[in-house]
Amino acid sequence: EKEPIRVVISGAAGQIGYALIPLVAGGKTFGPNQPIILHLLDIPPAMKCLGGVVMEIEDCAYPLVRGIVATDSYEVAFDKVDWAILVGGFPRKKGMLRKDLLAKNASIYIETGKVLDRCASKDCHVLVVANPANTNANTLSMNTPSIPRGNITALTRLDMNRGAGILAKRLGAKPSDVTNVTIFGNHSKTQFPYIDRADINGTPIRTAINDDSFLDQGFITQVQNRGAEVIAARGFSSAMSAANAIKDHVHDWFHGTKPGQIVSMGVDSTGNPYGIADGLIYSFPVTIKNREWAIVGGFSLTDAQRTLMQTTEKELKEEKDEVSASSNL
Template structure:
């Protein structure tokens, strides 16, 4: 492939043999080498909400430049032009460059990326069963996994946001066998944030007082928001709220069905809160988790808690800033175990639906 480069006052225009024009802003900086972050579906509502916060220095710090690889399907490339214009107009000192790529050329989009945020996926339509959605998105994430393996940086870490995120992550991971399995995450942080807010509001405490809130299993209506191990102001949540009926019959369904409630209220799915949760996930991965805290994400199971090895399952995690590990030793009563078993059953069924896509 040839690359023709035309330099100008504000950047570099590259025209490749594939016909793609990549406009790369090259900012002179005395800061560290840029972290390169790819975002699929970058012109969509979630991608749009992500891009500016990634560029601003909020996630990786004020002294760490970021180069954004923004990926979209060909019909949305013109909308991506507008995103780039707005990024220009923000004049972020930490934005080292922008590369726009259409999704027909994923290897270019993931080239040398240290983080990949897989936001783009086909949404569930009216009358569509979950299994139908899984089969539609499966080939997309097959190609995504292969392209990440072929082109991303050796230290790449991947966060899958597009639903059904657990199984989309499973498909991509299995099509990138050379990338260590501890680099793959599916987003459960949105559910964790929702659950923390519900506990805070019920207890009359600030959301910052809620800790150790784990979402077990699948990012779906079977997920289990584990209030038993959550704490409010350092005290077990059930001892603060003291309302088992509310915790079992209201709290759990509210969290499980919050996404549907948002759609019913605003006529569109969660966007700003989903983007916020994706960034919270990245921050949790790259930061040292406080000793008495955990965070939620779905990761490749090592067999912990009786979960099938290789499934992408939501667990309580801690990070040392480089690697995340499943927190061990939590015990569950019969009620909690039944909830975990139900979400495990669903993920097994999803895995079986796409078994032909798993290498």
């Protein structure tokens, strides 16, 4: 039998945590033969609730779960972890400025980075989910000098899945038949969902849908606003679909992408083939082999599409600058 791997989930008492734990513990991320030791981190006021979550995990009697560590200590939570799924963060409160949200989360991700660097496995693979996800990942990465920068990623898979879902619905097709939708840039309203490498059962999406004004405008806005639509309807932000996307991101990172499959991840932009500035965590099309991602270059881009890529790049630069200003990074 394989050795168990240690997987930490931060923000484990929150709503994404509640939807994610069954996927990780049930073998949907690391596979049905990979035992795991679950490390669950949250803050002190959430400990009682986390205790209830632990009881429920025990009551599920998952065959792959070989241990549970539930804690409010970063040191304990990050001790020897091989994978870190970081969902915990400070939520945007009413009346709070974006700048304050950035600063608050920057301080969390500076601290998280420092402790992770000290305590985690040196080959720890990190996925940041908490918003602003790309910038939190970048902040964390600047504080993890001994973990390779390629090991730090941000979640844009939900946006990619949303895009595939919208296209499939429009075509009356199965979402799984729509492949290779790409998300460029930030996990925010400036993101650029790109469909010119996407297809449905081998037919390019642009041919299958044959409506450029929808594909170049309406579709993009729909993907950008999908998160806000869910909040407006449900009163809470996406959790089921976010957990599902985390499962997909980690699954593909752990197992590799299939031949011909391209997925989107927020990754280090340094040296990228699209002319985006170095030093950002920007979402690109990637393939994955041996737990290493590689950006897929050569996508054809119109001037309008280049502008969309630059708009989201500009936002990421601004977020990075605001974090530096607030924390003297």
